[in-house]
Amino acid sequence: MAVQKNKISMKNISKTFTTRTGDVSVLKDVSINVFENEFLVILGPGQCGKTVLMNILAGLEQPTGGEVVFADGTPKMGDLGIVFQKYYIYPWKNVMQNVELSQEVKGVDKKTRRESAQKYIDLVGLSGFEKSIPRELSGGMKQRVGIARAYATESDIMIMDEPFGALDAQTRYQMQEEILKIWEKKKRTVIFVTSNLEEAIYLGDRIILLGGSPTSVKAEYIPDMPRPRNYTSKEFLDLRNEIADNTDLAL
Amino acid sequence: MKKFSNLIYAVLPVLGVGALIGVWTILSLQEGTLIPTPVETWERFLVIMTDPISKATLPVHVLVSLKRVLSAFGFAIVLGIITGVLFGWYPRVKALLSPIFELLRPIPPIAWIPLLILMFGIGEVPKILLVFIGAFIPIVMNTQSGIESIDPMLIKAGQSFGCNHRQLLFHVALPASTPAILAGIKMALSSGWMCVVAAEMIAAKQGVGFLIVRGQEAGDTALIVSCMLVIGVVSFLLSAILTKLEGVLCPWQFKKTK
Ligand SMILES: Nc1ncnc2c1ncn2[C@@H]1O[C@H](COP(=O)(O)OP(=O)(O)OP(=O)(O)O)[C@@H](O)[C@H]1O
Ligand SMILES: [Mg+2]
Numbered sequence: 001m002a003v004q005k006n007k008i009s010m011k012n013i014s015k016t017f018t019t020r021t022g023d024v025s026v027l028k029d030v031s032i033n034v035f036e037n038e039f040l041v042i043l044g045p046g047q048c049g050k051t052v053l054m055n056i057l058a059g060l061e062q063p064t065g066g067e068v069v070f071a072d073g074t075p076k077m078g079d080l081g082i083v084f085q086k087y088y089i090y091p092w093k094n095v096m097q098n099v100e101l102s103q104e105v106k107g108v109d110k111k112t113r114r115e116s117a118q119k120y121i122d123l124v125g126l127s128g129f130e131k132s133i134p135r136e137l138s139g140g141m142k143q144r145v146g147i148a149r150a151y152a153t154e155s156d157i158m159i160m161d162e163p164f165g166a167l168d169a170q171t172r173y174q175m176q177e178e179i180l181k182i183w184e185k186k187k188r189t190v191i192f193v194t195s196n197l198e199e200a201i202y203l204g205d206r207i208i209l210l211g212g213s214p215t216s217v218k219a220e221y222i223p224d225m226p227r228p229r230n231y232t233s234k235e236f237l238d239l240r241n242e243i244a245d246n247t248d249l250a251l
Numbered sequence: 252m253k254k255f256s257n258l259i260y261a262v263l264p265v266l267g268v269g270a271l272i273g274v275w276t277i278l279s280l281q282e283g284t285l286i287p288t289p290v291e292t293w294e295r296f297l298v299i300m301t302d303p304i305s306k307a308t309l310p311v312h313v314l315v316s317l318k319r320v321l322s323a324f325g326f327a328i329v330l331g332i333i334t335g336v337l338f339g340w341y342p343r344v345k346a347l348l349s350p351i352f353e354l355l356r357p358i359p360p361i362a363w364i365p366l367l368i369l370m371f372g373i374g375e376v377p378k379i380l381l382v383f384i385g386a387f388i389p390i391v392m393n394t395q396s397g398i399e400s401i402d403p404m405l406i407k408a409g410q411s412f413g414c415n416h417r418q419l420l421f422h423v424a425l426p427a428s429t430p431a432i433l434a435g436i437k438m439a440l441s442s443g444w445m446c447v448v449a450a451e452m453i454a455a456k457q458g459v460g461f462l463i464v465r466g467q468e469a470g471d472t473a474l475i476v477s478c479m480l481v482i483g484v485v486s487f488l489l490s491a492i493l494t495k496l497e498g499v500l501c502p503w504q505f506k507k508t509k
Contacts, residue, residue: 055407058411059411060411076413077410077412078411078412078413078414079413082408082411086404088404088405093422102412102413105412105414105418133502134503153413
């Protein structure tokens with residue numbers, strides 16, 4: 001691979017929550033470098049602290065130790081594109097209003113921001129649903145809104161926290177393909193969180209495996225396979241077994 | 252099966268009301284009772300619909316009471332929501348002002364009546380003020396708790412998309428608490444309606460509360476009972492209107508009705 005420019009460095013991130021029943025250490029000394037325009041997958045078992053790590057990366061939560069350093073300076077709120085695990089799209093806003101929000105609050109005029117939002121709505125395949133409200137959409141469609149909304153920030157860093165976790169297998173495969181297509185059309189730095197091993201191998205330029213208790217980085221894998229990857233190819237299955245052997249919980 | 256269950260649900264409410272009227276009839280037919288029969292009540296109702304008492308027919312009395320409620324209500328909604336938002340969204344304002352509110356809140360609105368009458372006489376002002384007090388409190392409380400109980404991740408998501416504190420209020424906090432605010436407005440409406448009847452029973456020349464007292468003075472129980480039923484029906488209708496409004500204002504909360 002060509003020389004890679006560092007985009008984000010998570011340095012020795014630790015997070016301990018103080019709860020009624022005592023301190024809970026969730027993350028310990030997590031250090032991850034993210035390279036510019038790579039599709040980085042962070043793979044970890046359920047409840048291991050992936051969402052906490054992403055919230056720290058996004059500046060929505062403070063680590064109890066360590067720091068996140070952005071090569072281009074700490075982004076302001078609104079400078080990152082985030083897809084949340086539980087969507088968190090606003091039920092009182094229709095698809096268009098959800099997607100255009102980040103531009104609207106920046107004061108971009110209505111015509112410009114609608115055009116730009118429309119571009120991303122089309123990109124995720126929701127043309128025709130601009131005026132629908134979330135309760136009228138399926139889970140997969142809601143997550144597409146979440147993805148379009150994140151892209152509409154025009155950010156060069158995308159954080160996706162298990163975006164396809166709640167989808168059925170069929171929709172999931174389809175969304176994985178689409179997300180790669182979008183990324184290949186316009187390269188950005190993507191940090192993609194998942195607990196699904198196949199998904200990680202199918203998508204990642206690089207895979208960071210999390211594990212242990214408290215959670216830390218266990219290993220790094222580079223699936224050296226051309227895209228689109230074949231779930232049943234030998235290389236795919238070999239890598240799958242290699243990672244599975246190194247995983248403490250059944251993924 | 253479906254049809255049968257629809258039928259059941261159409262019949263049961265009628266049965267319930269029918270049973271009430273039945274019990275009422277039996278009670279009213281007892282020797283020496285003051286309870287008017289349903290028929291007497293209905294006839295009295297028809298009479299006051301057309302024959303004025305204190306220069307006004309029943310619809311006029313109802314309108315007088317409604318006008319008092321609604322004029323106080325406008326103020327209560329605007330000021331109540333603003334106060335609730337200030338308490339729920341600006342911790343410093345809450346720290347400064349909410350102790351005052353917490354002290355005054357438990358006082359039953361009707362306990363204000365004597366003071367209000369001494370201060371403002373028996374005109375419209377004290378009645379409107381009383382309704383205002385009764386309606387303001389639930390609106391403030393519901394608005395505040397609606398805002399305070401928003402899922403913090405909804406707020407964080409808004410922040411992550413660049414909303415500042417004020418934009419978060421209008422894009423996230425207020426819409427998220429609209430259902431709670433509407434519930435507060437519903438409570439406020441029944442509380443306000445209660446207050447107006449109470450105020451009119453103590454000092455008024457018109458209004459449904461006044462009519463009830465007139466019935467008491469004249470020993471006219473049919474008048475009292477028909478007014479009570481009218482109060483119940485009006486209050487029911489107001490709350491039905493608000494339920495409709497809920498569907499319009501928060502379509503994301505309620506199933507679309509075809
Ligand atoms: N605010 C908090 N206070 C206390 N504990 C917390 C808090 N937030 C998260 N945790 C704990 O941190 C752990 C990791 O949570 P997190 O949601 O990051 O896991 P996850 O890897 O994203 O799980 P999933 O795969 O289910 O999404 C959990 O055990 C959770 O209980
Ligand atoms: Mg998670």
